[in-house]
Amino acid sequence: MRGLTPLLCFVSLLPPSLSTILQNGQARDTRFVDSRIASIDANTTAWKTYGPNATELAYKGRWDSKHISWWAAPGLKVGFSGQHVAITFGEHTSPGVLVAYRVAGLDWQMTNVSSGTHQLVSPETPGLNRTVPSQLPLTLEMRVTNWAYGVQIAAVHVSSTSELIKVPNHAKTIEFIGDSLTSGMYATYEAFSGFGFGIGAGFGNIEYSITAYPGICLHDANCWGNPRGQTYQWFQTSDTSPRAAQIYGTEPERWNFDAHPKADIVLINLGTNDNNTANNLTSEQYISSYISFIPKVHKIHPDAQIILMSLWKGFSTVGNSYKQIGAFTDGIFQVYEHFKDEGYVHYFNSTGILQHNDYGPGSHPTDFGHIKIASHVMQYIRVKFGWEFGASGPEVQHETLYWNDQRDY
Template sequence: MRLRTMLTAVLLTLGVLAVPAPALAAGEPTDTNIEYEGRWSGAYVPQWAGAYLRVGFTGTSVALKQRGTIDFWYSIDGGAYTKATNVSGTVNLTPVRLAVGQHSLLVSYRIVAGSYTGDAVFQGLTLDAGANTYKLPKPAKGVEFVGDSITAGYTATNMALSAYPWIIGENLGVSHTQIALSGACLRELTAAQSTRGIRCYGLENRYTKTGFQDGAADWNFGRYQPAVVVVNIGTNDSGHGVNSADFRTGYTNLLRIVREKNPNARILALRIFKGSWAAETRQSVLDRQAAGDTKVTYVDSTGWWDGATMSGDGTHPNDYGHRVLAGKLQPFVSAALAS
């Protein structure tokens, strides 16, 4: 026995025998059964709005391990979304135990931006003793929505989860994410360049980044490739004094960047719901088509918006408004997915 042990040690030292990799604990952030949808940093922090994780698990309970205080929403077995507010540590998601069997979990964090300073570091799940995770079926296609507070779900009950992109994605059974930020512009503006005297984060420059923050790392577009990208941006540029020529230049450039990073995607350039920049948006699409991009389309949203019933402030959709807009836009997204 001693001779065998010594021989094994020698072979391991020489690299003749491979050391098996330790099994990853079920529910740890590195668990390959957990699907991270949207843009997440390497530290398991969701970026932008509408990123989420989903996983299957066995047993009768599940808890989320959270480093610091945060708001998030979760759904178990496809049920209604429950909001957890200002929670940290080990957060029990099943105060009433589930039936024994297989279950599914979806978790989406509130985006950490503006005045909100939560700690969105996912540190894993706690399951019953002997329980395991399993991989849920992954949708064959995905849709990415690019925009500002309207796309992010600002003022909606469940924010990103109540917004038109999330509704469309869930209705169509596809992966979906919102590369969106409240207050975002198309053009990147310093305080000196803005007529409001405040800076504006520009998606033209930041679309290629993992997050919106200054110094954010470049996103690895090999992580996922959406079948459709919907662009809905420009509401804030008007208030910051962007002129027509600059907007058209920036929009054409954004469409070029989206195409470069997603070579096979259908791109839908949406007339923003209140109608600003309609001519410039349409012309940018024509410019890209003239440059040889045959998979970019202008979507005319004329007649979709009624601020009196669809918004509490005249600009940001309420829950009803998001449902109406989702119903209007969904056929265009569905057709793009099928083409």
């Protein structure tokens, strides 16, 4: 199964997860691993069990006090010894949610998980037996591919003679604040194919968090079934999904920023939903909310460089070609001008990066559109702030390796 892709205006009415990955309307050939095994209890001598609050576990993105994941592409990373790692998922795990996982930086594997125990590492796992310097443990990384589903970590298990090993965080951190564009809606693997993930994982040597959810506005208003906007929700641990409402109602946990590394860069891509007439918001409300939001973000991340990203809303036909449609083009630049002299706010003009065929029928970028956006933003960050690329070959965008090796065709 895969994550859901409901229409944006019905984001609050989530159907059961689908069993296929759609690619241009056709089913993509997928080979998801069947990872479910019998439950592991305290009396099982073949396994050593760690609780969800074990210090060896590094949670990526936003997870609440019950170890439930939220927002887009949240993850878990841990080093381990031995040849066996299993995870027991708690009752608040979305049934059949698609997760990606890999050993070291090798190819991602995909599996559907529900509450219960799933073995992600066995002697047959690709990359398990490769030669690794003794001071570097093998790592297991797991990411939830969707933006509306999630998992709950109840326990992590290794073989009885093995152990989990804490992996240090990278020195730099970036946070993305966005909506359906940043969270990868309608991309084949959704958040796992979105440009937020592409940038964060593409650098290879940074930590990243994608606080983005489809349909959400910047202004604190009900937009496409999202009861609150990012000027409120960003300060909460959970997102605006129906599962969040089911678990927490109208009283979500506040996110403890002080318990997590401060961001060095915050990239904001918000306003596409504010700009939709269905949500009945004015440009004055949008600009005013943006201007009040930025100092709050800066107060929490006082050393962060904040990037305001211009918006795109697809393409319209002009003559015999197409023209990109923007949203709040002057408004976002006006917000940048308001803070320009402060020195920590920057403007990234995305106009012209995407062509018509980089945009899908669902008014969102294709997988390759997301890759183009990610590539341009990464170069901008490298040139503007001196961040060097640290990826040395790990797979990032899954199943985008296409080639032709036939000379006669």
